[in-house]
Amino acid sequence: MIGRCTRLLLSLFLASLMLAACDSDQAAKDAAGKAPPPGVLVAKVGRRSITDTFEYLGRTVAVKDVSLRAQVSGYLLERYFEEGSQIEIGQPLFKIDPSIYEAQVAAARGEVAKAEAALTRTMKDLKRYRELLKKQSVSQQKVDQAESDKLQAEAELVAARATLKKAETDLSFTLVKAPIGGRIGRALVSIGNLVGPQSGELARLVEMDPIYVNFNVSERDLLDVRQRLLKEGKKLGDNTIEVKLRLANKTIYPQTGYLDFIDNVVDPKTGTITVRARFDNPDRLLVPGLYVSAILGSNQRKTELLVPEPAVQEDQAGRFVMVVDPENRIERRRITTGRHVEGELVVKSGLEPGERVVVEGIQKVRPGMLVAPKETLLPGAGATPEANAEASRKQALQAGGETADPATTTEPKQGN
Known part of the structure; x- marks a missing residue:
């Protein structure tokens, strides 16, 4: 009888514990359901007048690049230059015994x-x-x-x-002189060493002004350029096609270059052809080997639909954006994009003017989720990207009490 009562009491105790746990889970769910939606920064997609230009990845190349070597054998006695200095043509550089x-x-x-x-x-x-x-x-x-x-x-x-x-x-x-004028690099052989025709490079001398930029363009773009020249009755090399440069720090190089060479064959593996532009470099700002973006096109303007680059994500299926619908719910939208334009991408399909896309806080949202959007400016709408980013963080702080952490913000993948 006592054992039966003990088992009954134990069963009642376990049942009460389970009921308490269920009540706790339900309370947690209710609390979660009442939590405010996450705050995100959005930008409206809009049309804007842009110039008809194309950007290509290129690299700076010296017009004249000389490897200085000993033509006779002997011990190196003197060096007559400071490493990294500007050298005049005919200037003595090294003396061999x-x-x-x-x-x-x-x-x-x-x-x-x-x-x-x-x-x-x-x-x-x-x-x-x-x-x-x-x-x-x-x-x-x-x-x-x-x-x-x-x-x-x-x-x-x-x-x-x-x-x-x-x-x-x-x-x-025995007196090694500069065959060209330009900037000399570091000396690769020290005084007292035995040098000769087989001893390798003594130093490198490159001409800094002017400078070349080599880049590759597609077959279609090449045909467009040639047809335009024929239509206008112009020839390559007559300063007919202007080229601008965007440097690695996103600034535009102040000097305008001109296309002066197009290779004679298309690479069958890539379907591209090498093109060269020539730039004046009076301040020696450009040095050989820099990666730059060559901006090629006309001054004609046309209206395109643009989306901020930070809003564009990419996976194996292609590019997409997170759209905020009129009910403030997230929708994943596949898009087709064109060229880059100052921090934005041209939208070929998938978006309509006036639709809102998430530009910050993408890592916090999922399709179908309710969000608290706060609108920010497009990067190209009159402010710099840095100013817009700072303004966006302040708006997020005022709106939802949360700021996007720069260290955790998802960066868009760059495609071709």
């Missing part, structure tokens, strides 16, 4: 003098034998031998002078 080459020049000059003396003697002999032949005092054979000796002496003089020229040239190579 000239002792051996000075001796070779002296010996070659002695051989020249010896050959000149031999030629003088043979010329006198020939003249004397010709006079004697007229008096029949010598045979014709003696005259012929004298003529042969003279010709041989002339040939030996030519050879001696050539040896002297080579010796003088080798001596001149």
Whole structure:
């Protein structure tokens, strides 16, 4: 009887615990259901007048790039420049020990003098034998031998002078001079080392002004350019096609360049062709090897639908945005985009003017979720991206008490 009562009490105790747990879960669900929707920053998609331009990834290349090397062997005695300085054409840069080459020049000059003396003697002999032949005092054979000796002496003089020229040239190579004007890099060989034609590069000298930018364009863009030139009756190289540069820090290079070369074949693997533009570089701001964006196009303007780049996400199926509908619920929308325009993307399909897209707080939302949107400016609507980002964070703070953490904000993937 006691055991049965004990089991009954234990069962009642466990049932009460389960009821308490269920009540706690229900309370938590009710509390979650009453939590305010997450705050996000949105921007309205709109049409804007933009120039008809295209951007291509390119790289700066020196017009003249010289690898300085020793042309003769010897110990390096002097260096006459500061690393990284501007060099004038013909300026002395390195000095190699000239002792051996000075001796070779002296010996070659002695051989020249010896050959000149031999030629003088043979010329006198020939003249004397010709006079004697007229008096029949010598045979014709003696005259012929004298003529042969003279010709041989002339040939030996030519050879001696050539040896002297080579010796003088080798001596001149002991003083390494700048073949072009430009900026020199660091010295790769220190004073006292034995250098020669096989010892490698001594230093590198590049011309900084002007400078080239090489980039690749598609077959379609190439045909558009050529057809436009034919239509306008212009030729490549006549400063007809302007090119602007966007640098790595997003600023526009102040000098305008011009297209001056198009390669003669299209790469069959990529379907692109190499194009080159030439830019003045008076301030030496550009250096060879920089990655830049070449902006190519006309001054004609057209109206396009634009979406901020931070709103565009990408997965294996393509690009998409998070749209906030009139009821403030999230909808995932697939879009097709075109080229980049100052922090925005041209929208080909998938969006309509006036629709709102999430630009900050994307990591906090899911399709169908209710949100508290706060509108911000488009990056291209008169303010810089940095100013808009700062304003957006302040608006989020005022709206929902939450700010987007820059360290956790999802960055859009960049596609081609």
